[in-house]
Amino acid sequence: MEMRGLTADVMPREVENWLSPHLPRLLEKLDLGAENNRAAELVRGLTPTSNVVVYGDYDVDGISATAIAMELALVRGAHVRYFIPHRFNQGYGLHKEVATTIAKRGCDLVIVVDCGSQDVEAVDTLKKSGIPVIIFDHHLVEGTPACCDTMINPQISGDAAAKKLCATGVIWCWAWQNELLTERQLMRMLDVVALATIADCVSLASSLNRALVREGLKSIRTHTRPGLNILMEQLGIAPSSIDTEDLAMKIIPCLNAAGRLYLADLAVDILFPSKNLASNVGRLIALNRKRRELSSKILEQVDSAEKGEYKYVLTNSDWSVGVLSSVASRICSERNSPVALVAAVGDIMRGTLRMPAGGDAVGVLKKLAPLLNTWGGHRLAAGFSVKSENWDKLRGMMETMLSEVKVVGEKEDLLYWNPLNMDMNTWSEAVALGPFGMENPAPMLYAPYGGQMRVVPLGKTGKHVKVELGSASLLAFGAADMFDSRGDIDGWVYKPRLDTWRNVTSLQFILEKMVVQEQ
Known part of the structure; x- marks a missing residue:
């Protein structure tokens, strides 16, 4: 137990709480931050005549949070549409042009998940049209956050446990605390919370996250969604013995492949009952197979590239943007050094940055912000885009900064x-x-x-x-x-x-x- 930060001198109760975290007790004392009664009132006020738009993100955390937000509205009979931006053409975040379209078409509520905290102009566009906006997010906020009706983002004022949640964990815990569904309904929704928690690599040293994943695995083993059940069957996974490795190595890559090589909507669709579930699952598996092939090709090109001027910031006109993040993660892990992989999409260069222990991806991008089009992420993983006209200057500056990163040697227990x-x-x-x-x-x-x-x-x-x-x-x-x-x-x-x-x-x-x- 010493490897887990618990030694022989701690109380038996603490050891027991660590080994068997009690989810209701953890949720009772959880502080998600800002007052969120307004958000609960808006969701409780939905009726069968209400029109709701859920705006999400294209990774597994984003699609899982989108699914929960939709279920909260659907259970009240509301009409629900969802929108997830295209990874290549639009990129991360709540985009002003999409907000303008939503405002023109009109709706009664917009729920934004896994993004939106810093999208000031887009949120302002919706607010000026009279549409209430709720944001559920877990990303760090630089500067003044967007001014919406209510924002649940523990990074702003939540406690330590809340800050370690992924976006799906944030909206699920909020729904539990506000009793928006029955306990049985909420416990069954933990299947996607477990997926998102593992996919977003948030801390499982957190008792709350471990409890969410543990209960989520139970949900998957006993009564998971039909689409996930078909996916597990096609992947040769026995639901009764599924573990986090199955999620991380088999299921999550398939769900992520939709947003990387096609549209994340395909992954969202298999989380809901449909006549096309088997067909959609087959398409997901095919996309993931293609993702693996593209990733292998990029790895070969990186490994065989001659040692040139750039060692850390690498680019190739043939690379597919959608697979760069997983390839960069692998290179960073194998070399234990920072790496940025960048590809061209029209006149925009889109890249992904990965850092080993000791690095700070967001810190690097923050210093380069004047040259960037968009950027965001976490300490060890971030994404960015830059106009082609600024690329050469930015590449040189980023190469220098990454070469100066002091990598912390990791001790193995x-x-x-x-x-x-x-x-x-x-x-x-x-x-x-x-x-x-x-x-x-x-x-x-x-x-x-x-x-x-x-x-x-x-x-x-x-x-x-x-x-x-x-x-x-x-x-x-x-x-x-x-x-x-x-x-x-x-x-x-x-x-x-x-x-x-x-x-x-x-x-x-x-x-x-x-x-x-x-x-």
Whole structure:
């Protein structure tokens, strides 16, 4: 428990609260910030004659928050439309031209989720037309926030737990505190809260976030939405044993692929009952397959590029903007250095910036703001756009700034544990520390090399291998080349994982790193 910030001298009650966070109690003391009674009054006032527009964002947090906002209006019989901007043509945020269109068409309420806090002009356009506006957001606010009827953004004045919520978590917790739906209805909606919490990489060291994900996984296992159920079936995931790794590695990439390569509307649509669910799920899976192909191509181009003037700010006219963020995250992780990937969309350059521990993506973009068209994000991940005429100047300045980033070496906490001594019962006890994710990683285990090893090919591609260590084995995905050029091996860093196939659950050991002696 010391790895989780809890030591032997703390009270048993604190340990119990950490291991089994009580969601209602956490929600009772949660402070989301500014007075939000006005927002609750506006939603409670909706009737079957009301027209509502929900404005969201194109990532999983955005589409999940959009789904909850729509459900809050639909349960009151209101007519609901939603709008999510196009990632390439429009980019992040509440756009003034869209606000103008909404104002001309008219409606009774606009609910903005996962954006809007800094979109002063767009909100002002809606307000001048007499349309009430509610904003649910979790992004940091630079300068004066937009002036709407009510804004629920914990970053402005919420407590520590509230500041760690994703946007979907914010609107769900607000709905719970204001009793806008029955407890049963709200608990069933936690499936998308779990998705958004994992997708947005918010802290799972937070007891509240862990409780939301834990209950959300229960919702997915027992009575999730039909569209998600079909998606899990197509991906070969057994709902009864789904975990955060399944969400992060399989489901979330499919949902994100819609906004990256097509329209996020496709992902929103599978969160609601429809005759086209199976077809839409098939399209999502196909888009994700295409995303993987494009990502692999970009990675190859980055790896094979000659060392030129630019090491950190990279661009290519053939790159697809929609896949840059996931590729940048992978490069940043593998190199442990900052990276910005940028592609051209007409006369606008759109980019994504990723930072390792110790960096500050928003801080960099803030200094470059006079040259940027749009920008926003978090400390370790942010997006931006710049007019082509400013690109050369901005690229040089950003390259210099990223080259000066002082990367903080991350200490790894490992438990000395031979896989021969790990069984399902023992690992099931460790799983009580979960759900695992950002700032609450799954325990990583270390075992010394005992001199016995046999490397066996795994799969059809030749990229994967199984490392047989006597009666135990490690699965090494994408690591075949590592064994071709290995040095003297000291040991293995691995992670246990429960895998269910055809209703049979087994314990697997996944190789994370091979420890070798320095040459």
